[in-house]
Amino acid sequence: MLNRRQALLCGASFGAVAALPVQLAAQTREHLTYPPLLDATRSQRFRLRAQAGKTRFNGGATTDTLGYNQDYLGPTLRLMTGADTQAEVENQLRAPVSAHWHGLLVPGDVDGGPHQAIAPGQSWRPVLSLDQPPATAWYHSHVHGTTAEQVMFGLAGVLHVTDGQDDRRGLPSAYGIDDLTLVLQDRQFNRRGRMTYNSGMHDAMNGFLGDTMLVNGQVGATAVVPKGIVRCRLVNGSNARIYRLSLSDNRPMHLIATDGGYLDRPVALNAFVLAPGERAEVLVDFTSGTNCSLVSENIANSAMGGMMGGRSGGQFVVLPFAIDTTLPTRIDGLPDSLDGALPNLDITGASVRGFSLDMSMGMGMMMTRSNEQFSINNAAFDESALNFAVAHNSLERWIVQGDLMMHPFHIHGVRFQVLSENGQRPRPENRGWKDTVLVNGQVELAVRFEKLASRSAPYMYHCHILEHEDGGMMGQFSVS
Ligand code: C2O
Ligand code: CU
Ligand code: CU
Numbered sequence: 001m002l003n004r005r006q007a008l009l010c011g012a013s014f015g016a017v018a019a020l021p022v023q024l025a026a027q028t029r030e031h032l033t034y035p036p037l038l039d040a041t042r043s044q045r046f047r048l049r050a051q052a053g054k055t056r057f058n059g060g061a062t063t064d065t066l067g068y069n070q071d072y073l074g075p076t077l078r079l080m081t082g083a084d085t086q087a088e089v090e091n092q093l094r095a096p097v098s099a100h101w102h103g104l105l106v107p108g109d110v111d112g113g114p115h116q117a118i119a120p121g122q123s124w125r126p127v128l129s130l131d132q133p134p135a136t137a138w139y140h141s142h143v144h145g146t147t148a149e150q151v152m153f154g155l156a157g158v159l160h161v162t163d164g165q166d167d168r169r170g171l172p173s174a175y176g177i178d179d180l181t182l183v184l185q186d187r188q189f190n191r192r193g194r195m196t197y198n199s200g201m202h203d204a205m206n207g208f209l210g211d212t213m214l215v216n217g218q219v220g221a222t223a224v225v226p227k228g229i230v231r232c233r234l235v236n237g238s239n240a241r242i243y244r245l246s247l248s249d250n251r252p253m254h255l256i257a258t259d260g261g262y263l264d265r266p267v268a269l270n271a272f273v274l275a276p277g278e279r280a281e282v283l284v285d286f287t288s289g290t291n292c293s294l295v296s297e298n299i300a301n302s303a304m305g306g307m308m309g310g311r312s313g314g315q316f317v318v319l320p321f322a323i324d325t326t327l328p329t330r331i332d333g334l335p336d337s338l339d340g341a342l343p344n345l346d347i348t349g350a351s352v353r354g355f356s357l358d359m360s361m362g363m364g365m366m367m368t369r370s371n372e373q374f375s376i377n378n379a380a381f382d383e384s385a386l387n388f389a390v391a392h393n394s395l396e397r398w399i400v401q402g403d404l405m406m407h408p409f410h411i412h413g414v415r416f417q418v419l420s421e422n423g424q425r426p427r428p429e430n431r432g433w434k435d436t437v438l439v440n441g442q443v444e445l446a447v448r449f450e451k452l453a454s455r456s457a458p459y460m461y462h463c464h465i466l467e468h469e470d471g472g473m474m475g476q477f478s479v480s
Helices: 003-017 146-154 199-205 358-363 466-470
Strands: 036-038 047-055 063-068 076-078 084-091 100-102 127-129 136-139 156-162 179-187 210-215 223-225 229-236 243-247 255-256 261-269 273-274 279-285 295-296 315-323 352-359 389-392 395-403 407-411 415-421 435-440 442-448 459-463 474-479
Touching: 003 415, 063 179, 084 466, 136 229, 136 279, 156 229, 199 255, 199 466, 199 474, 210 315, 223 295, 243 255, 358 407, 389 459, 395 435, 435 442
Parallel strands: 036 076, 047 084, 076 156, 179 229, 223 315, 352 395, 389 474
Antiparallel strands: 047 063, 084 127, 100 136, 136 156, 179 210, 229 279, 243 273, 243 295, 255 261, 255 279, 295 315, 395 442, 407 435, 407 459, 415 442, 459 474
16 A cells, blocks of 8 residues: 555655646645445446535535535446346435436436425335446436535446456456546535635636535545556536546546446547536556546636636646556457447438527526526426426437536436537547537537437436526427
């Protein structure tokens, strides 16, 4: 394990990174831990309990937090594709919560969105029948109007969909050793070390940005890794922060999976963007024995441009890695190919639907402090109104454009292909199967509707800046 001298050396490499707009509030160099693994591949059942907790994040005062089965965040659920898993979600809180399976292709009535809110004291028992390729997905509460706050204080966790074939693929698969689940979140703490979130006007407009980086709910921790190939399953669980990730010594990351699962081969990237709600799996090569850190560019994303949005530019450390040669090296080379087929959808004749993510209402109504500030196609979310219906197994071309700032657009119950971004070929990280895509101007999507959602249990589509979603930048559709 890491000794103190190594820990200091590892810390010293931070000096090379430019100004830290997001600071690591503490210089403690604890080892990163991973959420407990709740492996339901054999039992085909699992239980989540939404509960109140207390968490001390940074050696400071304790903060009242929320979690599934624990004080903050939830366990990593591992589910077998091709199987039916009996889930149970119990709500021990005094407010309604839900558990939305973001990235699972399941019917609308078990999707866990706003229509499946669980009342205090109640339980919800959906059966999750999976027939999708392996992927990193996640789950979080999704009650309209309180999603941002509940996720902020901890109601989120990671899901691994597996087919049990990763060893055959030559991919790292030892949980917490060479297969790392990493939830990226930015948070804010007051002077006493309590997590704060008051969602004032600025946060409501632009989405919350914190000044402290958390990975798996920990501040300033270092991931201890073997001297080999390490798989990072990155989940952007932040309310609004967009990361542009790279490694501090510029070594490549090998992208193997996007939201919906594997690519057909690893793609070497020096940097890529991960917006709220998105996931990416990358392989990092530590066979040389040299440490590095995962870093991010500081990206400003504000409706008021430079006025209120803060400075863009500069880098901050997301997660330092420290090699421990006593850990077993299970994988020491990259796979040449993976069995994820790249999407290639024939969109000739597909019907076209346009979406405009609007903030203008919010701008005008800033002074009125209305909760419904945002809209899509001029309609703020209305839980009782279906926005449209699509035909089961159809393919549609969705053209989505965003207003004033960048918006991560997410669709429930489907996977899609990004056909273009502002008329150009999509960025490499947007060329696999997706369920969330950052709209910076205009994107064109080919969306396939493989699962059913009735009028009373429709699917959501929304901006994944959670303050925008809660503010009305969401709609719903049925598939029948
Ligand atoms: Cu990750 Cu509708 O949400
Ligand atoms: Cu979702
Ligand atoms: Cu938005």
